[in-house]
Amino acid sequence: MSVDLQLSPKQKRPAGEPCCEPVVYPDVERAQAERMASVAKALGDPIRLQLIDVLRKHAGRVCVCELIPLFDVRQSTVSHHLKVLREAGLVDSERRGLWAYYYVIPDALAEFGAWVAGGADPSCGC
Amino acid sequence: MSVDLQLSPKQKRPAGEPCCEPVVYPDVERAQAERMASVAKALGDPIRLQLIDVLRKHAGRVCVCELIPLFDVRQSTVSHHLKVLREAGLVDSERRGLWAYYYVIPDALAEFGAWVAGGADPSCGC
DNA sequence: GTTATAGATCGATGTCCGTCGATCTCCAGC
DNA sequence: GCTGGAGATCGACGGACATCGATCTATAAC
Numbered sequence: 001m002s003v004d005l006q007l008s009p010k011q012k013r014p015a016g017e018p019c020c021e022p023v024v025y026p027d028v029e030r031a032q033a034e035r036m037a038s039v040a041k042a043l044g045d046p047i048r049l050q051l052i053d054v055l056r057k058h059a060g061r062v063c064v065c066e067l068i069p070l071f072d073v074r075q076s077t078v079s080h081h082l083k084v085l086r087e088a089g090l091v092d093s094e095r096r097g098l099w100a101y102y103y104v105i106p107d108a109l110a111e112f113g114a115w116v117a118g119g120a121d122p123s124c125g126c
Numbered sequence: 127m128s129v130d131l132q133l134s135p136k137q138k139r140p141a142g143e144p145c146c147e148p149v150v151y152p153d154v155e156r157a158q159a160e161r162m163a164s165v166a167k168a169l170g171d172p173i174r175l176q177l178i179d180v181l182r183k184h185a186g187r188v189c190v191c192e193l194i195p196l197f198d199v200r201q202s203t204v205s206h207h208l209k210v211l212r213e214a215g216l217v218d219s220e221r222r223g224l225w226a227y228y229y230v231i232p233d234a235l236a237e238f239g240a241w242v243a244g245g246a247d248p249s250c251g252c
Numbered sequence: 253g254t255t256a257t258a259g260a261t262c263g264a265t266g267t268c269c270g271t272c273g274a275t276c277t278c279c280a281g282c
Numbered sequence: 283g284c285t286g287g288a289g290a291t292c293g294a295c296g297g298a299c300a301t302c303g304a305t306c307t308a309t310a311a312c
Contacts, residue, residue, distance in 0.1 A: 033172040044167030046159040113242040
């Protein structure tokens with residue numbers, strides 16, 4: 001695309017001044033950015049991403065014993081990843097006898113998903 | 127929700143057999159999971175997430191000198207984060223004279239965004 | 253009580269990541 | 283040529299992370 005560079009700094013300017021005015025700024029507040037970044041970080045591991053993928057495909061709960069053989073890591077590693085997802089607020093678990101069942105928390109990805117899908121701001125005249 | 131647990135392991139089973147059949151599996155292939163996880167990892171830092179947010183709000187290119195004062199880190203750190211985003215395939219840059227301009231690569235978030243927005247699979251009878 | 257099993261937790265280890273200051277490269281102006 | 287600035291790169295440092303084996307807890311069956 002060959003859009004004009006409204007955001008170009010001035011090529012000529014007095015020495016000592018910043019190269020340009022701060023005309024851009026993040027729309028997302030710092031707290032919101034940290035919240036969404038923590039969600040993204042939780043999804044930033046292939047095993048955790050696939051765990052979420054499996055759990056989302058099942059409205060019911062999934063037994064941990066089903067999840068472990070899906071990956072080439074030890075049980076303690078899967079348990080660790082599930083804990084990370086739980087602490088990120090993406091999943092929760094329930095115990096029934098010997099077994100533990102995990103499920104995704106509805107709308108836990110809502111804010112982050114809306115931001116990712118947001119794309120370019122059509123109201124921005126740039 | 128109180129959906130039945132079709133995925134429960136058998137409570138009675140012969141010793142030595144696995145607790146349950148592998149009836150669940152990730153829909154996303156490993157390569158796709160690693161691809162999307164690398165995108166998520168790139169977004170897993172508040173500064174990088176806000177960088178993407180700023181760049182997406184502007185269809186044109188944004189001068190690096192505008193991005194640096196937005197954050198409380200040094201220039202080299204911002205440059206490092208921009209490099210991470212570039213290597214993740216989310217942004218690209220163009221040099222004009224002394225200044226460098228960054229812009230988001232269109233549809234770079236498409237696959238990941240579609241997965242995040244996908245939610246529960248309605249075709250799954252669980 | 254004893255034994256066996258599911259799963260969480262702990263401790264150690266090696267690797268990766270975020271940040272910094274310093275340096276390097278490239279370009280513009282003189 | 284020389285000088286100065288924008289931004290990329292490098293090396294170092296500290297903290298975080300992924301993985302493992304071992305252990306612990308809780309339940310179920312005997």
